[in-house]
Amino acid sequence: xxxxxxxxxxxxxxxxxxxxxxxxxxxxxxxxxxxxxxxxxxxxxxxxxxxxxxxxxxxxxxxxxxxxxxxxxxxxxxxxxxxxxxxxxxxxxxxxxxxxxxxxxxxxxxxxxxxxxxxxxxxxxxxxxxxxxxxxxxxxxxxxxxxxxxxxxxxxxxxxxxxxxxxxxxxxxxxxxxxx
Amino acid sequence: xxxxxxxxxxxxxxxxxxxxxxxxxxxxxxxxxxxxxxxxxxxxxxxxxxxxxxxxxxxxxxxxxxxxxxxxxxxxxxxxxxxxxxxxxxxxxxxxxxxxxxxxxxxxxxxxxxxxxxxxxxxxxxxxxxxxxxxxxxxxxxxxxxxxxxxxxxxxxxxxxxxxxxxxxxxxxxxxxxxxxxxxxxxxxxxxxxxxxxxxxxxxxxxxxxxxxxxxxxxxxxxxxxxxxxxxxxxxxxxxxxxxxxxxxxxxxxxxxxxxxxxxxxxxxxxxxxxxxxxxxxxxxxxxxxxxxxxxxxxxxxxxxxxxxxxxxxxxxxxxxxxxxxxxxxxxxxxxxxxxxxxxxxxxxxxxxxxxxxxxxxxxxxxxxxxxxxxxxxxxxxxxxxxxxxxxxxxxxxxxxxxxxxxxxxxxxxxxxxxxxxxxxxxxxxxxxxxxxxxxxxxxxxxxxxxxxxxxxxxxxxxxxxxxxxxxxxxxxxxxxxxxxxxxxxxxxxxxxxxxxxxxxxxxxxxxxxxxxxxxxxxxxxxxxxxxxxxxxxxxxxxxxxxxxxxxxxxxxxxxxxxxxxx
Numbered sequence: 001x002x003x004x005x006x007x008x009x010x011x012x013x014x015x016x017x018x019x020x021x022x023x024x025x026x027x028x029x030x031x032x033x034x035x036x037x038x039x040x041x042x043x044x045x046x047x048x049x050x051x052x053x054x055x056x057x058x059x060x061x062x063x064x065x066x067x068x069x070x071x072x073x074x075x076x077x078x079x080x081x082x083x084x085x086x087x088x089x090x091x092x093x094x095x096x097x098x099x100x101x102x103x104x105x106x107x108x109x110x111x112x113x114x115x116x117x118x119x120x121x122x123x124x125x126x127x128x129x130x131x132x133x134x135x136x137x138x139x140x141x142x143x144x145x146x147x148x149x150x151x152x153x154x155x156x157x158x159x160x161x162x163x164x165x166x167x168x169x170x171x172x173x174x175x176x177x178x179x180x
Numbered sequence: 181x182x183x184x185x186x187x188x189x190x191x192x193x194x195x196x197x198x199x200x201x202x203x204x205x206x207x208x209x210x211x212x213x214x215x216x217x218x219x220x221x222x223x224x225x226x227x228x229x230x231x232x233x234x235x236x237x238x239x240x241x242x243x244x245x246x247x248x249x250x251x252x253x254x255x256x257x258x259x260x261x262x263x264x265x266x267x268x269x270x271x272x273x274x275x276x277x278x279x280x281x282x283x284x285x286x287x288x289x290x291x292x293x294x295x296x297x298x299x300x301x302x303x304x305x306x307x308x309x310x311x312x313x314x315x316x317x318x319x320x321x322x323x324x325x326x327x328x329x330x331x332x333x334x335x336x337x338x339x340x341x342x343x344x345x346x347x348x349x350x351x352x353x354x355x356x357x358x359x360x361x362x363x364x365x366x367x368x369x370x371x372x373x374x375x376x377x378x379x380x381x382x383x384x385x386x387x388x389x390x391x392x393x394x395x396x397x398x399x400x401x402x403x404x405x406x407x408x409x410x411x412x413x414x415x416x417x418x419x420x421x422x423x424x425x426x427x428x429x430x431x432x433x434x435x436x437x438x439x440x441x442x443x444x445x446x447x448x449x450x451x452x453x454x455x456x457x458x459x460x461x462x463x464x465x466x467x468x469x470x471x472x473x474x475x476x477x478x479x480x481x482x483x484x485x486x487x488x489x490x491x492x493x494x495x496x497x498x499x500x501x502x503x504x505x506x507x508x509x510x511x512x513x514x515x516x517x518x519x520x521x522x523x524x525x526x527x528x529x530x531x532x533x534x535x536x537x538x539x540x541x542x543x544x545x546x547x548x549x550x551x552x553x554x555x556x557x558x559x560x561x562x563x564x565x566x567x568x569x570x571x572x573x574x575x576x577x578x579x580x581x582x583x584x585x586x587x588x589x590x591x592x593x594x595x596x597x598x599x600x601x602x603x604x605x606x607x608x609x610x611x612x613x614x615x616x617x618x619x620x621x622x623x624x625x626x627x628x629x630x631x632x633x634x635x636x637x638x639x640x641x642x643x644x645x646x647x648x649x650x651x652x653x654x655x656x657x658x659x660x661x662x663x664x665x666x667x668x669x670x671x672x673x674x675x676x677x678x679x680x681x682x683x684x685x686x687x688x689x690x691x692x693x694x695x696x697x698x699x700x701x702x703x704x705x706x707x708x709x710x711x712x713x714x715x716x717x718x719x720x721x722x723x724x725x726x727x728x729x730x731x732x733x734x735x736x737x738x739x740x741x742x743x744x745x746x747x
Contacts, residue, residue: 038483039466070484077485077642079467080425096387097582097618098544100632134469134636136426137390138211139542139618140248140550151214 021059023048028063035064038074042081050086087122087129088171091164092146096135099143103157107143108132110157111164128168181445182453183331186322193323198259202237202281205255207311209244209397210429212251216270220252223271224278233282240320243398245311247298249550255311256281264291297567298549303530305538306514307554310398315433318440321401327446329520330405333412334454337520342413343369346516348524350536355381355472355509356584356613357689358535358602364506367496368414371504376416379500379507380407382423382430383477385469386585387636389616391540392510394552396423396430399514400437404460406513408447409520411458414506418459420481421510425465435462469586469640473688474507476642487642488688509614511540531557535601539612545581545619548573555600562596565619576621579720580704584613586633586640587693589700590626609700611693625720626705627712631659633697637690648691651682655698662709665716665725672709676702 027044031037038060045056052075061068075081093108111130112118122129138144141153145160152163181189197203204224208217224239245253250267254274257263258281266277266289273289280287294300313320321327333342347362368376380403384392396403407419423431438460441447449457463481470476471486478500480486499505515537519527528536535557541564544550548570555564561581565571572578580590589610591598598604602612620629638652658675661667679695679702686692702709711717716725 036481036483039480040464040483043464043466073485074483077468078425078465081466097585097616097632098388100387101545101618101620101624101629133426134385134640135387135389136210137384137393138214138248139388139390139544139616140211140251141214142544144214151210153214 017055021056024056024059024063028060033064035066038064038066038071039078042075046081051082051084053083084122085126088127089148089164089167090129090131091148092131092133093119093160094134094136094142094144094146095132096139096142098139099135102143104143107145107155107157107160111160114161115164127171128164183335186327186331186446186452189319190322190325190328193319197323200237201259202278203257204237204239204278205242205245205257205312206239207243207245207251207253207255208241209248209394211244211248212253215251217252220254220269220271220274224274227275227278231282237282240314241316242313243310243315244394244552246302246307246553247292247549247551249547250292263294265294267292298551298553298570301559301563301568302554303538303556304554305518305527305530306395306402306511306540307399307552308518309402310394310552313399315398315400316436318401318437318444318446321399325521326401326517327405327441327452329517330408330412330446331452333409333520334452334456339369339413339415342409342520345524346413346519349515349519349527350524350531350534351512351515351519351527352535352602353509354511354515354539354614356587356611358612361508361512364496364508365410365413367494368416368504368506371497373504375418375501375503376414377500377503377505378407378411378414378416378419379478379481379495379505380419380421380510380513381472381474381477381507382421382427382434382510383465383472384424384427384614385472385640386587386614386616388542388544388582388618389585389614390542391552391615393424393427393430395510395514395540396427397433400430400434401441402514402517403434403510404437404441404447406508406516407460408451408458409516410506410508410513412456414504416506417457418461420461420463420500422463422465422471422477422481425467431462431464438462468642469636470642470688470690473690476688477507478505485642487644488690490687511615532599532601534603539600539615541615541617543569543617543619545617546573546576546621546623547571547619557601558599560597560599561591564600564617565596569619572619572621574621576623578619579622579624580620580626580701582610582618582620582629582697583616584611584693584696585616586636587611587689587696588613589696590620590629590704591700592704609696609703611696623720623722625663625718625722626701626708627659628663628718628720628723630698630701631656631663634659634694637694641690641694645685645687645691647682647685648687648694651678651686652691652694654678655682655695659698662712663718663723663725665712665723667713669713672713 027041057071061071095104117130119130143155144153147167252269254269255265309324343365351361352358382392382396465471468486471480473488476486476488495505495507530537538554538556540554543553580592582590605612634656638656641648643649655678658671679699683695711719
């Protein structure tokens with residue numbers, strides 16, 4: 001689901017914006033405005049809004065009295081934080097060693113081909129995002145992927161595509177890659 | 181709570197468990213959950229409610245039981261102490277087993293044999309409790325001697341005695357480095373400063389390794405107890421446990437464990453009625469492999485980009501916020517309580533001359549039995565792979581075993597009789613690492629595996645030092661050319677030179693160890709590299725070689741080596 005952050009839209013009033021930033025204030029209070037808690041607060045922001053908006057980062061830099069460059073640096077350094085709005089469905093293909101030796105690369109290529117989507121990107125309609133990870137730590141189930149945190153295991157390229165299609169079809173997504 | 185009360189609680193819980201007619205231990209670790217453990221739990225819970233059996237039996241959602249590829253696993257513990265473990269359990273089978281057990285009828289389904297080498301060849305010290313306790317119930321841990329070592333330490337021992345005991349046990353760092361734990365503790369103990377810290381490294385980034393995840397999920401109190409003992413020994417009052425961001429369940433379990441322990445006075449102020457205070461805070465990583473490196477991990481705890489800083493000064497002298505900091509891997513810390521309880525001599529009785537105790541391995545790849553195992557140091561790789569692991573699955577042939585993740589190497593068949601210890605694995609060009617063992621069959625192409633690991637390190641390089649940031653990209657491109665069949669023998673030479681350069685000049689462990697997968701595959705599987713370059717063929721049949729690469733003019737072939745993004 002796309003969360004409205006009040007940024008891309010026209011900001012109606014300042015108080016409106018402040019209202020929307022309230023969860024950040026709460027997180028900041030909880031860590032007593034300590035600069036060292038930047039990563040924890042970013043975790044909260046990511047969890048609350050689904051991604052990190054520039055406004056959030058600016059607000060944090062102001063409140064924690066940290067240079068914006070530092071906040072931006074931390075936000076972009078770690079893989080967990082994303083600066084783009086999340087898609088409705090996210091598929092994460094595991095490319096850990098155990099998955100890799102069991103053909104995970106082929107699975108990824110197949111998904112990329114069928115959904116005409118490069119890894120790391122979102123489809124134009126914002127419905128489907130394809131990511132990879134380096135190991136979920138469930139290597140006995142290799143190769144695996146998660147679709148919206150639901151795990152599919154011991155996959156073949158065909159099974160992987162089917163698992164994704166099933167999820168997309170459920171939500172009535174327009175392009176399930178059927179045509180290609 | 182004081183030590184006497186702790187003991188009484190333990191006794192009380194043990195009695196309660198013994199009085200139950202049946203205990204159903206259901207593995208609820210992520211691999212088992214992925215194959216349906218939750219449905220089994222629901223089915224059994226409903227059945228128990230329907231038949232009003234709650235008074236005489238209980239379901240325990242445990243952490244990992246070990247043989248992950250055989251899940252979901254269900255263990256039935258009878259009142260007389262006998263045990264039966266069942267594999268690949270379905271809700272129907274679980275219902276049938278429960279009804280038969282309740283009616284005192286013999287079960288018709290054959291249980292897993294305890295004689296299986298997978299079980300009988302293991303020695304469990306660290307994994308003693310995983311698969312036996314509900315990690316979310318502190319009393320389960322206490323009933324299995326949890327916090328008894330801490331009680332003894334804070335009331336009967338001096339910090340110096342604790343350090344001496346750990347040193348005498350011969351325990352070495354389980355994160356991969358193998359630095360003697362007792363020596364490290366002593367360094368921090370002797371450092372004079374107004375504050376000191378203890379940090380547990382649970383940032384298990386190696387792909388193909390999940391020992392730390394399992395430990396944190398299945399027995400969090402063991403780690404907390406180890407940290408508190410470490411805090412007492414070095415004179416710290418604050419600890420941090422840094423958990424990898426990809427492990428939300430581990431973080432949630434640890435969070436709960438910290439709260440439960442604080443409530444019972446096992447952490448916090450005046451622990452177990454002594455004058456010792458120790459608090460533990462949880463820090464959740466945000467997805468960066470380099471944070472497993474100790475200085476990078478500390479920078480990350482302090483809320484910055486996880487970039488390493490040169491050592492010395494070592495964390496023992498100047499760590500978190502400039503104070504002396506003791507940094508141990510979570511598996512190392514899980515060894516502490518048993519050493520204190522059962523004595524350093526007992527622990528030193530396991531293992532080899534220089535590597536004592538046991539090591540937990542995540543055994544996976546092309547194997548019959550995949551899963552989590554704990555074996556005494558000194559066991560041979562052959563025993564691990566062919567006895568515990570049951571050999572290669574699907575009738576394939578063994579080719580290599582990869583140890584130590586992206587910092588380790590591939591070990592071929594002729595060295596399989598090497599005993600597992602820190603020094604011997606290093607001699608083979610690999611490392612003990614954190615404990616991932618990936619077994620590969622003839623289907624795997626070694627230059628491609630090397631390319632895979634360099635790709636990983638290239639992506640995860642923090643970008644601070646040039647050899648790692650630029651060198652790994654260059655190495656990746658060379659390997660890419662080799663695996664696509666467009667490389668020359670010159671490229672191979674260049675690759676080897678680059679390996680040495682990156683190894684010698686990188687700032688931290690990530691860069692220093694990154695060439696290991698390339699160097700070890702070159703050492704044992706050079707022929708495969710040559711086959712790709714000279715004969716344009718992949719002996720394993722996994723690379724898609726461009727058979728016409730030779731016909732492409734050299735300028736064109738060299739073109740993809742650099743693109744805008746790479747500069």
